[in-house]
Amino acid sequence: SVFYNSLYIIYMFLIGTSQSMSPIVSIYFQEKDYYGVWYTLNTSLKIVLVTGVVFTALLLAFPSTLLHLFGVSDPVDLVVGVNALRILSLSIMGTAVTFLMMFYTQAIKQGKLSFLISITEGLILPVSLAYLLSGVMGIDGVWVSFLLAEVGTIILIYLSTRLIAQRSRGELSGFFLMGSYHDAPVLDVTIKNSLEDAVGISQKLIDFAQENGVDPRTAVLIGMAVEEMAVNIINYNQDKIEYMDILTKIGDEHITIAFKDSGTEFDPSIYKPEDEGSFESIEVLQKIAQEISYARLIGLNSTVISIKR
Numbered sequence: 001s002v003f004y005n006s007l008y009i010i011y012m013f014l015i016g017t018s019q020s021m022s023p024i025v026s027i028y029f030q031e032k033d034y035y036g037v038w039y040t041l042n043t044s045l046k047i048v049l050v051t052g053v054v055f056t057a058l059l060l061a062f063p064s065t066l067l068h069l070f071g072v073s074d075p076v077d078l079v080v081g082v083n084a085l086r087i088l089s090l091s092i093m094g095t096a097v098t099f100l101m102m103f104y105t106q107a108i109k110q111g112k113l114s115f116l117i118s119i120t121e122g123l124i125l126p127v128s129l130a131y132l133l134s135g136v137m138g139i140d141g142v143w144v145s146f147l148l149a150e151v152g153t154i155i156l157i158y159l160s161t162r163l164i165a166q167r168s169r170g171e172l173s174g175f176f177l178m179g180s181y182h183d184a185p186v187l188d189v190t191i192k193n194s195l196e197d198a199v200g201i202s203q204k205l206i207d208f209a210q211e212n213g214v215d216p217r218t219a220v221l222i223g224m225a226v227e228e229m230a231v232n233i234i235n236y237n238q239d240k241i242e243y244m245d246i247l248t249k250i251g252d253e254h255i256t257i258a259f260k261d262s263g264t265e266f267d268p269s270i271y272k273p274e275d276e277g278s279f280e281s282i283e284v285l286q287k288i289a290q291e292i293s294y295a296r297l298i299g300l301n302s303t304v305i306s307i308k309r
Contacts (some may be wrong), residue, residue, distance in 0.1 A: 005070060006059065006085075007095075013051040014096055017044050018103035023297045025107040030295055030304055031258030033188075033247055034179045037108075041176060044100060052096035059089035080139070087143040094150025095121075101157055108177060113160050120156055125149035185212040185250045191230065193241050198230035205248055205257075212250050218309055221288050222248070222255055225305055228285040229259055229268070233301075237263035252309075254290070259303040267294040268303060 021044040028036035059066065063085040064078060072081055098121045106114040126149040133141030133148075158175060165172050172179055187208050191197040202223040209219035226246060233244055244261040269292040271282045286292065291306040 006055070006066060010051065010055050010092060010095070011099075014048055014099045017047045017051075018100050020044075021100070022103045022107040025104060027260070027295065027297050027300065027302045029108045029179070030293065030302055031247055031260070032179060032249055032256050032304070033258065038176075038178060041104060044104075048096040048100050049093070052093040056089045056092045059085050059092070063089075083140065084143050087140065088146055091147040091150045094147070094154060098150060098153045098157070104176070110164065110177065113157075113164065116160065117153060117157060121149060121153040125152045184252075187248045188245070189247075190243050190245050192243055193234055193237065193239075195231065195234060198227055198234060201230060201246060202227035208248065209250060209255065214250060214255065214309065218255070218307065221307055222257065225285055225288045225307060226257060228282070228288070229257075229303065229305065232266075232268065232282050232285070233259065233261050233263060236266055237261070240264060255307045255309060257305040257307070259301070259305075261301050262299060263301060265296050266301060267296075268292055269294045 021040055024040045025037050028034070028040060063082040066085065067078055067081045072078060098117055102114050102117045102121075105111075105117065126145050129145035129148050129152075130142045133145050135141070137144060161175050161177050164177060165174065168177075185208070187205065189201060189204070191201050205226050206219045206223035209222050210216060214222070226248075230244065230246070233241070241261050241263045244259060244263075247258040247260075249256045249258075268282045268285060271286065285305070288307065289305045290308045293304045293306075295302045
């Protein structure tokens, strides 16, 4: 119980970091902004690993002090408790990684893997290993089972991500299933909430597309899509926002345009002309785009438009 009480404190840091990371990664991943995904993940990983190192060191160095804080004073209990805490402390680093990966995989739309991590790390491996090892090592086998459960879960994540990466045909790679630009041209801009800027960014994207091998007709469609979406955001929000972010990626088969703004919630993917207060610009956008996806996360509208080359 002493370890679990300590673990609750550790979980505050791990869950807090992971939950804060998850919606941000989700937005970046949907926008195919893999630099943003990696930066957010890398920062979160550093936080949980540092947290893990600190708590592991504390439990290894001061197990008796911790036991006394929780009222354990019997000499026999102290001996057992010190041994248990030192063994269990070795699993904290693994817990940090598996917790982060559980939230991360959920954020990048790998829900099945996230569930697999959760049930494997929290139930299947610790219970089965504790049952097997307790018969061989006694009570120490129970403590060791937590460490082995974390190791086993990380191995499972590694094997699962390799399989998912192989099936993605190059779209995802590595332990973190990171997408890649594959040296694709990327233009990331921020414009003010003005019609003048909306028209200006349209021409800028047309030029950018043509400079990177996109045929003139498709380049014009890109410019139109950006202008129609930007105009809609401006009309829909008036003076409610100051800026909007637009990230454009030119892929081999598709051009992806991601919009991010803090305005009123509006989903262009389900827009219908008969809606009250409708905007003709969205009808035009729907005809141009092959696919439109939308999410509202951490107070931001995240809209991703895909146009076939």
